Amino acid sequence: MDQFDLTVTDIHAETALIRSVKLARPHGEPLPSWEAGAHVKVRLPVGGERSYSLINTSLDPAATTRPHAYRLGVRMEQPSQGGSKFMHTLKVGDVLSVAAPQNNFPLEPTSKPIVLVAGGIGVTPMLSMAATLTASKHPYRFIYAGRSRDHLAFLGESETLCGEHLSIHTDDTGGVFDVKRLMISLTGDEPLYVCGPKPMIDAAIQSARDLGWPGGRLRFEIFTTPGPLAGDQPFEVVLNSSGKTFLIPPDKTILSVLIEAGEDPMHDCQRGDCGICQVGVVEGTPDHRDYILTDSEKAGGKVMQICVSRSKSPRLVLDL
Structure with missing residues (x-):
């Protein structure tokens, strides 16, 4: 896999726990292209790698076909296993070793309207999907859920990009988002893309089974790295x-x-x-x-x- 060095060119605090990081080549040369749902791997100085979704909110095709920068969103995990802690100590001018984009969560071709659901930091790949759907004028809905509005990173950009396609759900006013209720309401075989924390994904998977959804209609990506469970043995x-x-x-x-x-x-x-x-x-x-x-x-x-x-x-x- 191609690995190259990129320089941190911009850092912005999106919420108290989430920051965006922009990476570019030293002289601004174009980077490898990518499509909505893709991610890059960042090599950690202590060894190992962490994957971060690429963010795009531009309708200009060149933003992904001939990008001059990659933009990531990183949530500070508590406790951190090393990746988010390192990413939150970065400064403009720091150099990272990054692998070329890969995509395990692509938008699949369909004539149906598409439903996007993001939970918390799971918004990062969904923004790129929303940009693709907006640019192509494909019908879609985008539901962005979080604990409260001040926990919703990239909210202003989401509203500008998606307009009437966007619905905001916050736990402090509406209770925990009910993904099964949403899925029951989808009676037109609409594909559902979900990205967020493990409980949201677990609920969506179980609901798809309960509702008899065919394989492939529910597509998901988890934004939580599993930890050890009580009772785990060597x-x-x-x-x-x-x-x-x-x-x-x-x-x-x-x-x-x-x-x-x-x-x-x-x-x-x-x-x-x-x-x-x-x-x-x-x-x-x-x-x-x-x-x-x-x-x-x-x-x-x-x-x-x-x-x-x-x-x-x-x-x-x-x-x-």
């Missing part, structure tokens, strides 16, 4: 190709341990929703925590996502 992972054995402690993922040890497994989101890190299971019983596999695939136990899933057995042998 276990061993063996790489079938080499016989190398690794101990996975309760507070680390299989993926992170392998990367720290110098292995190079394929991966991207590190949240269990893109499927790129999927590997075969030769022996052992996975503890599935992803959003990719079907119930039957999870029950079969033959594959797993090593960025989030763990083991129910003391030992896993993986097809790596």
Whole structure:
């Protein structure tokens, strides 16, 4: 994957916890193009990477086909696992190593009106989708939910870009956003794109099952990195190709341990929703925590996502 150095050219506080960061090449040369839903990976100085969605609120096609800057939105997580803390210490002039854009959350072609739902910092890819839909005059609705208006980053830009397409929901006046109620109201087979915290995604997935939605109608991206659960135990992972054995402690993922040890497994989101890190299971019983596999695939136990899933057995042998 292409990796290049970009300079921080602008930083702006969008809310008390969210800042936008603009990155560009030193002399303003054009950057690789991208489409709505794409993200870039930023390499952390202590090792590892974090993915951040690219933001666009311009109707000019050149903003994404021949961009001279990338704009990211970063929420300060509490506690931070390192990524958001680092991004919130950046200053104009700092240099970051960034990978070329990838897109696991694209807008799919459709003749139907599209419904976008953003929860909190999940607004970042949705803004780019709204810009694409506005520019193409494709019918859409955009629902932006948060705790209160002062928690809604990029609100002014959202209102300017979307106009009457935008609806704002805040918990302090309307209670927690009811995604199932929205989904029940969608009787025209409209595709639904959701990006936000894990409880919102979980509710949308369960609602799609309850309502009998066909696969692919609900599309989502999670903006929360899963943490360890109470009762998590250490276990061993063996790489079938080499016989190398690794101990996975309760507070680390299989993926992170392998990367720290110098292995190079394929991966991207590190949240269990893109499927790129999927590997075969030769022996052992996975503890599935992803959003990719079907119930039957999870029950079969033959594959797993090593960025989030763990083991129910003391030992896993993986097809790596």
